Amino acid sequence: MAKKKTKTKSKAKATPKLKKPSFKLSSQQKLIFGSLLIILGVLLFIAFLSFFFTGQTDQSTLTEFSSRDVETKNWLNKLGAWVSDLFINKAFGVSSFIFSGLLFLSGVYVALDINKSKLLKHWIWGTLIAIWLSVFFGFFAHKYDSLGGTIGFEMNSFFQDYMGKIGTVLLLVFILIIYLAIRFKVTGESIVALFKRANKELKDEINSVKTANEDNIVPLDNDLSAEAEDIKSAFELNIAEVEPTIENHSKPEKKTETPKVKINKPEPELEIEPEPELNIEIKTIEEEVSETDNLSNKLVEDFGQFDPTLDLSKFEFPPLDLLKKYNTEGITINQEELEENKNRIVETLNNYKIGIASIKATIGPTVTLYEIVPEAGVRISKIKNLEDDIALSLSALGIRIIAPIPGKGTIGIEVPNKNSTIVSMRSVIASQKFQKSEMELPIAFGKTISNETFVVDLAKMPHMLMAGATGQGKSVGLNAVLTSLLYKKHPAEVKFVLVDPKKVELTLFNKIERHYLAKLPDSEEAIITDNTKVINTLNSLCIEMDNRYEMLKNAMCRNLKEYNAKFKARKLNPNDGHQFLPYIVLVVDEFADLIMTAGKEVETPIARLAQLARAIGIHLIIATQRPSVNVITGIIKANFPARIAFRVTSKIDSRTILDGSGADQLIGRGDMLYTSGNEITRIQCAFVDTPEVEKVTDFIGAQKGYPDAYLLPEYVGEESGTSIDNNIADRDKLFREAAELIVIAQQGSASLLQRKLKLGYNRAGRLIDQLEAAGIVGGFEGSKARQVLVPDLVALDQLLENES
Numbered sequence: 001m002a003k004k005k006t007k008t009k010s011k012a013k014a015t016p017k018l019k020k021p022s023f024k025l026s027s028q029q030k031l032i033f034g035s036l037l038i039i040l041g042v043l044l045f046i047a048f049l050s051f052f053f054t055g056q057t058d059q060s061t062l063t064e065f066s067s068r069d070v071e072t073k074n075w076l077n078k079l080g081a082w083v084s085d086l087f088i089n090k091a092f093g094v095s096s097f098i099f100s101g102l103l104f105l106s107g108v109y110v111a112l113d114i115n116k117s118k119l120l121k122h123w124i125w126g127t128l129i130a131i132w133l134s135v136f137f138g139f140f141a142h143k144y145d146s147l148g149g150t151i152g153f154e155m156n157s158f159f160q161d162y163m164g165k166i167g168t169v170l171l172l173v174f175i176l177i178i179y180l181a182i183r184f185k186v187t188g189e190s191i192v193a194l195f196k197r198a199n200k201e202l203k204d205e206i207n208s209v210k211t212a213n214e215d216n217i218v219p220l221d222n223d224l225s226a227e228a229e230d231i232k233s234a235f236e237l238n239i240a241e242v243e244p245t246i247e248n249h250s251k252p253e254k255k256t257e258t259p260k261v262k263i264n265k266p267e268p269e270l271e272i273e274p275e276p277e278l279n280i281e282i283k284t285i286e287e288e289v290s291e292t293d294n295l296s297n298k299l300v301e302d303f304g305q306f307d308p309t310l311d312l313s314k315f316e317f318p319p320l321d322l323l324k325k326y327n328t329e330g331i332t333i334n335q336e337e338l339e340e341n342k343n344r345i346v347e348t349l350n351n352y353k354i355g356i357a358s359i360k361a362t363i364g365p366t367v368t369l370y371e372i373v374p375e376a377g378v379r380i381s382k383i384k385n386l387e388d389d390i391a392l393s394l395s396a397l398g399i400r401i402i403a404p405i406p407g408k409g410t411i412g413i414e415v416p417n418k419n420s421t422i423v424s425m426r427s428v429i430a431s432q433k434f435q436k437s438e439m440e441l442p443i444a445f446g447k448t449i450s451n452e453t454f455v456v457d458l459a460k461m462p463h464m465l466m467a468g469a470t471g472q473g474k475s476v477g478l479n480a481v482l483t484s485l486l487y488k489k490h491p492a493e494v495k496f497v498l499v500d501p502k503k504v505e506l507t508l509f510n511k512i513e514r515h516y517l518a519k520l521p522d523s524e525e526a527i528i529t530d531n532t533k534v535i536n537t538l539n540s541l542c543i544e545m546d547n548r549y550e551m552l553k554n555a556m557c558r559n560l561k562e563y564n565a566k567f568k569a570r571k572l573n574p575n576d577g578h579q580f581l582p583y584i585v586l587v588v589d590e591f592a593d594l595i596m597t598a599g600k601e602v603e604t605p606i607a608r609l610a611q612l613a614r615a616i617g618i619h620l621i622i623a624t625q626r627p628s629v630n631v632i633t634g635i636i637k638a639n640f641p642a643r644i645a646f647r648v649t650s651k652i653d654s655r656t657i658l659d660g661s662g663a664d665q666l667i668g669r670g671d672m673l674y675t676s677g678n679e680i681t682r683i684q685c686a687f688v689d690t691p692e693v694e695k696v697t698d699f700i701g702a703q704k705g706y707p708d709a710y711l712l713p714e715y716v717g718e719e720s721g722t723s724i725d726n727n728i729a730d731r732d733k734l735f736r737e738a739a740e741l742i743v744i745a746q747q748g749s750a751s752l753l754q755r756k757l758k759l760g761y762n763r764a765g766r767l768i769d770q771l772e773a774a775g776i777v778g779g780f781e782g783s784k785a786r787q788v789l790v791p792d793l794v795a796l797d798q799l800l801e802n803e804s
């Protein structure tokens, strides 16, 4: 039943996706239209060329265009004469040729169906160059008036009237520099590099000439030495005989002399001779460029780096004004309060006979840290035990003693301020630290005790556990995390999977479903509120993880960052199943509730994801009210190094979440402790209220988004798996699509289906079974892909038609 419902739903979803209402030419129409443009381009070129030979004679005939009797000399006759006069005389001059080229190029682009966005660029730049050239040639209009055309002439005289000749030339040079800088990204450094390279090449050339000269010498010497050898051996045989031979020798003197010298020389010297060559041979060897590098470099040259944000290139990040400014912001120092607290601390410690050498205060948004240097000989544990007494004497809640402060050698006593200040989300988002951060997934949590903005990278954490009793600021914390990412990351770069069993906390994010959310293909709501759906989603994320690992493996990358960088550099072919992969952030609010209802079924995929997902860009944020050991089990805890504790009710809870006490002594309302392994930092969480989140999501939601949320791979529960299935009616709804894919690729593998159709392993396996039963692929052949028994799509159509 459930299965059927799923099918109809996703069918309904799939149909509008296939039939996108857009005006598109068929391939044949493209070829026809493209050829027309090419021919027009060629005709223009011929007409323009002819103009320079026939233009003057044709001038008089232009006015009598309609009369058939008048003859024109242009190679394309009347039309040629008219068009070339229009372009060359009346408009751009010689640079009109650019337009014939552009027309030709457009034809090629249309006919071959090449990326059109490049074409638009060519037209824009082409027109600008044509204007520039026509102005440039217009400069010489007094001699050759057709060079610049009317545009060139008029613009030139305009500039010259105002700036004179020199001014006009300089203006043209300046425009040329702008063009080079923008179009070819020419920079000062690149010019210097060019000169350096030219210099180096010149040196190399000189060196190679030198080498060549010396090369010429070496063979001669070798010849001579060979000859010398002969002569030497002859000497050894019969020296007396040699003398007359030399005398009788008719060869030039030089040669006859050399053997004598050579014979006397010890042999090794002959080999040492090419010494200077060694210097020459120390050449910098250019790194070999491999085939894929070549191709990708060319692609990058032609189309630029792949830009994942192109689909939503007009996307605007939410402005800061959407977030509220609070009047109570900014630390106010209450001197009296400081003095009073100091005196009480000193007094209390003195009562217990603990002397203080010095005391220093750092005022934070909610608490003030008093750093104490005790007198020599005081035991730290003694101060630590006085926590409650100090709290009592200061009559304040939430006093935390850090003894000693790591790395400082002092003892810290944190005392809540009487009037705490709100740390607004606006102030942390606006901070330089956040705005300039180069992190992959930056999160601005709030401010530390020394009033510094606290920014961490979720990608480095790599997963986060958040705990806190009810009403202490967890939901605000989660909103702060999500808001930070919304302010910094483009929808193409990050996707959220939101699990909200409470059903109310994250609903606002529904509005950005088509921008930032990811969901299962058959679900209507992107935010998951139903516990059974959570299991499917988590398992689907595991499939996504496996798929991503497979892609990373094929691309020989170790992590998502490397993979995406390689993809952007066009080193990975999308036809091989590669694509730009966004980060996925899974947020689970109220994890305890999930564990209570689904137990192991949730724990296992969460643990798998937590163990393995860091490299492939899936990060988990799990929040819970009850950080008890049966909720945060050992395996989960071990894989969540980053922990955040808002105020909890007991020391035990604090220990479960932080592996230490402290969280039970926080003062609530966003007062939190953060640790990512060793050090614990106290932070006042940034406050972002529901209306603010609403404004931000409204702003994003009102913009153009993707057609649908990011679709996660489909997960079909184990129970719905069937064995080989020959019943046509029971076939998977993707059967036909899968069959076509397999036939086109001529490769019968389940992983191909998994990748292309975004399926889980089970479903892809079942599809392969059904394809086998239908006789489209051959039997199982171990590690090899199955044989495809249908040669092409026509044969496939026939086969499937005969079946029904």
Ligand SMILES: Nc1ncnc2c1ncn2[C@@H]1O[C@H](COP(=O)(O)OP(=O)(O)OP(=O)(O)O)[C@@H](O)[C@H]1O
Binding pocket: 422, 423, 468, 469, 470, 471, 472, 473, 474, 475, 476, 477, 625, 669, 670, 671, 684, 685, 686, 687, 688
């Ligand atoms: N960073 C903060 N700064 C100031 N006030 C805060 C902050 N965080 C929370 N608060 C206050 O505490 C209240 C409760 O916060 P929040 O809703 O986040 O609690 P919670 O832990 O999610 O509770 P529950 O688990 O019951 O949903 C907020 O309405 C707000 O008034």
